Amino acid sequence: MFSWIRKGLRTGILTTRYPAAHDRMPEGFRGRPVIDPARCLAGQGCSACVALCLPSALYLTRADNGTGEAHAPAASLTLDIGRCVMCGLCIDACPADALRMVEEYELAVTNQEDLRVTASYAIGPDQLASRKENHDGTSA
Amino acid sequence: MKEHAGLKQQLTAAYGSLPIKQPHPDELVLAISSESFWPTLNSLRETCEITFVDLFGVDLRSTHDAFQLHLIFSFDAEQTWLHFVIDIDEQTAAFLSLASLFPAAGWYERVIWEELGLLPQNHPLLHRLRLAPDWPEQVYPAREGFTWKEPITAHEPIQFALEAAPVGVVDYPLGPVRSGIVESGHYTLRTVGEELIDISVQPFYKQRGIEQRAEEVSLELVPLLAERISGTSAFAHSLAFCQAYERAAELDVPPRARFLRTLLAELERLYNHLGFQADLCQATGLSVGQAQFDLWKEQVLRLNARLSGHRYLFGLNIPGGLSRDLTESGQEEIHTLISALRKELPALSRQLLASSSHRDRLERTGVLSPQQAREYCAVGPVGRASGRDRDLRRDHPYAAYAQMDFTVPLLQEGDALARAKIVLEEGEQTLRIIEQALAQLPAGAIATPCPAPTPGESALSWAESARGECLHWILMGENGKLRRYRVRSASFANWQAFSLAIPGHNILTDFPVIEQSFGLSFAGANG
Amino acid sequence: MEPLLEERTVEAAERLKARIQRLFGRSLHIRHIDAGSCNACESEVKLLNNPYYDIQRLGMFFTPAPRHADLLLVTGTLTRAMEDPLRQTYAAMPDPRLVVAVGACACSGGAFGSSAYSRGGIGEIVPVDVFIPGCPPSPLTLIHGLLLALGRAEQRLQGRTILVRNDLLMPSLAQRFGKKEEH
Numbered sequence: 001m002f003s004w005i006r007k008g009l010r011t012g013i014l015t016t017r018y019p020a021a022h023d024r025m026p027e028g029f030r031g032r033p034v035i036d037p038a039r040c041l042a043g044q045g046c047s048a049c050v051a052l053c054l055p056s057a058l059y060l061t062r063a064d065n066g067t068g069e070a071h072a073p074a075a076s077l078t079l080d081i082g083r084c085v086m087c088g089l090c091i092d093a094c095p096a097d098a099l100r101m102v103e104e105y106e107l108a109v110t111n112q113e114d115l116r117v118t119a120s121y122a123i124g125p126d127q128l129a130s131r132k133e134n135h136d137g138t139s140a
Numbered sequence: 141m142k143e144h145a146g147l148k149q150q151l152t153a154a155y156g157s158l159p160i161k162q163p164h165p166d167e168l169v170l171a172i173s174s175e176s177f178w179p180t181l182n183s184l185r186e187t188c189e190i191t192f193v194d195l196f197g198v199d200l201r202s203t204h205d206a207f208q209l210h211l212i213f214s215f216d217a218e219q220t221w222l223h224f225v226i227d228i229d230e231q232t233a234a235f236l237s238l239a240s241l242f243p244a245a246g247w248y249e250r251v252i253w254e255e256l257g258l259l260p261q262n263h264p265l266l267h268r269l270r271l272a273p274d275w276p277e278q279v280y281p282a283r284e285g286f287t288w289k290e291p292i293t294a295h296e297p298i299q300f301a302l303e304a305a306p307v308g309v310v311d312y313p314l315g316p317v318r319s320g321i322v323e324s325g326h327y328t329l330r331t332v333g334e335e336l337i338d339i340s341v342q343p344f345y346k347q348r349g350i351e352q353r354a355e356e357v358s359l360e361l362v363p364l365l366a367e368r369i370s371g372t373s374a375f376a377h378s379l380a381f382c383q384a385y386e387r388a389a390e391l392d393v394p395p396r397a398r399f400l401r402t403l404l405a406e407l408e409r410l411y412n413h414l415g416f417q418a419d420l421c422q423a424t425g426l427s428v429g430q431a432q433f434d435l436w437k438e439q440v441l442r443l444n445a446r447l448s449g450h451r452y453l454f455g456l457n458i459p460g461g462l463s464r465d466l467t468e469s470g471q472e473e474i475h476t477l478i479s480a481l482r483k484e485l486p487a488l489s490r491q492l493l494a495s496s497s498h499r500d501r502l503e504r505t506g507v508l509s510p511q512q513a514r515e516y517c518a519v520g521p522v523g524r525a526s527g528r529d530r531d532l533r534r535d536h537p538y539a540a541y542a543q544m545d546f547t548v549p550l551l552q553e554g555d556a557l558a559r560a561k562i563v564l565e566e567g568e569q570t571l572r573i574i575e576q577a578l579a580q581l582p583a584g585a586i587a588t589p590c591p592a593p594t595p596g597e598s599a600l601s602w603a604e605s606a607r608g609e610c611l612h613w614i615l616m617g618e619n620g621k622l623r624r625y626r627v628r629s630a631s632f633a634n635w636q637a638f639s640l641a642i643p644g645h646n647i648l649t650d651f652p653v654i655e656q657s658f659g660l661s662f663a664g665a666n667g
Numbered sequence: 668m669e670p671l672l673e674e675r676t677v678e679a680a681e682r683l684k685a686r687i688q689r690l691f692g693r694s695l696h697i698r699h700i701d702a703g704s705c706n707a708c709e710s711e712v713k714l715l716n717n718p719y720y721d722i723q724r725l726g727m728f729f730t731p732a733p734r735h736a737d738l739l740l741v742t743g744t745l746t747r748a749m750e751d752p753l754r755q756t757y758a759a760m761p762d763p764r765l766v767v768a769v770g771a772c773a774c775s776g777g778a779f780g781s782s783a784y785s786r787g788g789i790g791e792i793v794p795v796d797v798f799i800p801g802c803p804p805s806p807l808t809l810i811h812g813l814l815l816a817l818g819r820a821e822q823r824l825q826g827r828t829i830l831v832r833n834d835l836l837m838p839s840l841a842q843r844f845g846k847k848e849e850h
Contacts, residue, residue: 003491004426004428004429004491004495007428007491008432011432011718014435015718015719015720015721016719018807019811019819019820023807025445026445026446026449027446028446028448028449029445029449029450030450032800037829037831038831040831043831052360052361054357054361054364054365054778055771055775055776055777055778055779055780076828082771082775082800083774084771084800084802085364085771085778085802086450087454087455088449088455101449105804105807105808105811106807106820106823107800107804107808107812107823107824108799108808108812108815108820108822109797109822110679110683110796110798111675111676111679111680112774112775112790112795113672113675113676114822114824114826115774115798115800115824116826117826117827117828118827118828119828119829120828120830120831121831272747272748272784273748281783286783287783288782288783288784289780289781289782289783290782290783291781291782291783292783294747317700317755319732320729320731321699321709321713321729322701323701323704323706323709324701324702324743345746345748345749346701346703346704346743346746346748346749347703347747347748347784348703348782348784348785349783349784364778365778368705368778368802369705370705371704371705371706371803372706372707372710374707415710434714434717435717435718435719437714437717438714438717441714445805451805452707452710454802663704663705
């Protein structure tokens with residue numbers, strides 16, 4: 001009994017001071033992916049990350065240009081952290097280095113929409129008006 | 141090629157001139173008819189020391205005009221898997237139940253019945269097992285044509301009612317939402333006064349249909365699903381899947397990958413075993429002991445995060461090897477932590493086993509006798525505490541375990557104390573294996589490109605997770621997807637044995653101790 | 668006209684703050700429920716009581732009884748068999764009560780999504796006040812989420828839509844990086 005008390009006292013204080021002090025996650029920790037819309041090629045028809053995303057956290061919406069073409073340029077690409085499982089496959093698959101993983105861990109939100117970042121591709125002023133949400137939310 | 145004179149002779153005697161295929165040195169495959177398999181299994185069981193491991197079904201009607209049962213035994217004396225394949229035609233859609241020969245087969249047959257629609261004749265207790273109560277009748281998820289994503293209409297719930305308790309006996313329902321931070325599962329404890337006389341376990345509240353989902357996604361995403369069968373055995377499950385893939389593609393991974401896989405698998409075992417002791421201390425009320433083991437578990441998880449970017453080692457196994465290498469500094473960190481644990485763990489173990497408040501609650505509690513463990517094929521530390529001398533790392537070595545020197549502890553008492561002692565001893569052996577893997581780590585590549593297996597190829601693979609043997613079987617289909625994915629996790633095998641440990645001089649307050657001493661995962665059993 | 672994303676966030680924050688102010692003191696009793704997780708989230712939630720994180724120093728405690736709980740911490744993707752138990756547990760909690768969805772599975776189904784086996788997230792059954800993404804979310808992520816539920820931490824993530832002029836930017840980038848997809 002006393003041996004346990006001694007052990008506990010000898011261990012000392014290990015408790016994190018978070019939130020008073022900001023702890024850091026180790027380098028390479030898979031916190032969440034971040035997308036750089038300026039580099040992303042979804043607007044040109046790329047869907048490398050979407051094809052690999054098991055939970056469909058990355059998904060495209062397509063512009064309705066009337067052709068119903070399978071590889072039409074995307075109207076937008078959305079990254080939904082609420083669905084993401086932080087596997088990192090999208091980061092490796094992106095041909096344009098538009099995705100990277102950061103070590104952030106303060107991810108909680110009160111509104112689910114705050115988990116979504118959408119890159120919206122304005123193809124031309126007339127297509128902005130006629131864009132139809134054709135949700136392509138499934139992965140392979 | 142391994143010599144199988146002993147087993148092959150017995151098989152030829154039992155099955156006459158049927159061809160015995162040997163697709164791999166450690167696996168013998170026999171195709172037999174449904175009429176002959178029961179009587180000949182009976183005679184084989186009496187003459188040979190074979191251990192029942194798995195029984196599952198596949199729907200091959202579109203290509204072979206029949207369903208197919210796969211029955212897997214282990215012949216430990218020769219480190220061989222004995223794999224029977226039995227065709228069941230669509231008209232009969234039935235087979236003779238094996239539960240009278242191998243009691244452990246009971247649950248497996250119920251799963252075949254509810255998922256594939258094949259009737260096990262003369263089954264002692266034929267009720268649904270894993271499917272939710274409101275799952276409609278005649279919707280068979282393992283049949284081709286079932287689509288995982290499509291919602292199905294709910295059915296009037298079918299509840300399995302226990303017989304009413306006689307006078308003087310109280311049925312105490314516990315769950316699925318239970319106190320503490322535990323997984324959901326239901327127990328009905330039957331008590332007379334304080335004494336526990338029986339239990340009915342319903343662990344199947346968490347079916348997510350992983351096998352069916354894996355058959356619909358592209359092959360490179362299946363390791364992600366395998367990891368999430370049971371998150372605390374993520375590395376073991378993804379390893380077993382990748383090994384099955386590599387076995388089907390007839391590919392050998394580079395030596396560095398084999399050693400790294402061994403090292404990482406042991407890190408997973410280590411944090412699980414430390415967590416096991418912490419949970420057991422919580423059950424007996426030894427808070428300081430719980431805190432001490434939790435500290436070490438946290439340290440191992442943080443080490444995992446530094447090595448792989450994920451605390452639970454998700455995302456490391458890929459077919460062909462590993463996705464990340466171990467750096468020099470990573471090796472240093474592992475070495476530091478293991479050396480510290482090497483000093484601390486024996487002292488902590490001694491202190492734990494010397495604490496009478498903890499030990500008294502474990503001794504002679506929740507006894508699983510060796511005979512019960514044998515009949516119900518208990519695996520992992522639970523089996524080893526009840527006299528079952530089996531460990532896949534030694535009996536069917538995979539990764540780099542054949543090059544590792546370690547002992548497999550064995551006890552006969554089968555009580556909670558025996559299980560705790562086995563887990564403590566295994567923890568110490570794990571430290572030895574990690575040190576050996578670090579010392580012998582070869583240089584070189586960590587992965588080779590792995591082509592997809594040809595359609596129609598199938599392969600079996602396995603891993604010893606912290607809780608016991610996990611088996612994965614894949615059948616390759618068209619379009620780069622699996623046709624059939626079968627997972628038998630260790631917890632599924634052990635839940636049957638759990639109910640046997642309850643009766644026999646246990647009181648109601650022993651229940652949490654027995655539950656934690658088994659340390660089973662509900663998620664793994666559900667799939 | 669539909670309110671802008673920022674306005675919606677502010678509204679949600681105001682509502683949450685009003686509810687939190689009704690919670691007495693700064694202590695919180697949490698009831699955990701597993702709605703079909705893989706066990707990794709449970710392992711992380713259990714670690715909140717270990718000496719490294721020790722949420723009791725923040726006034727947060729786990730309670731076995733929903734009737735004593737202020738906050739329902741839900742893990743798992745909501746399998747069919749757990750729908751009724753979740754409803755009943757939530758109904759057993761007295762007001763004021765908060766619900767926190769832990770992990771990708773509870774937020775949206777995660778690796779499982781919605782299927783014949785599970786709902787894909789708990790949002791359809793219980794109103795969720797805080798979403799904590801992750802697979803599994805680490806204990807620090809969980810602490811941030813719990814403090815956010817109490818109004819004692821700031822939200823870091825902000826949803827937004829970024830308009831990219833495709834015709835101006837894309838050709839030069841396409842030339843520079845090359846494309847693996849055909850279109």
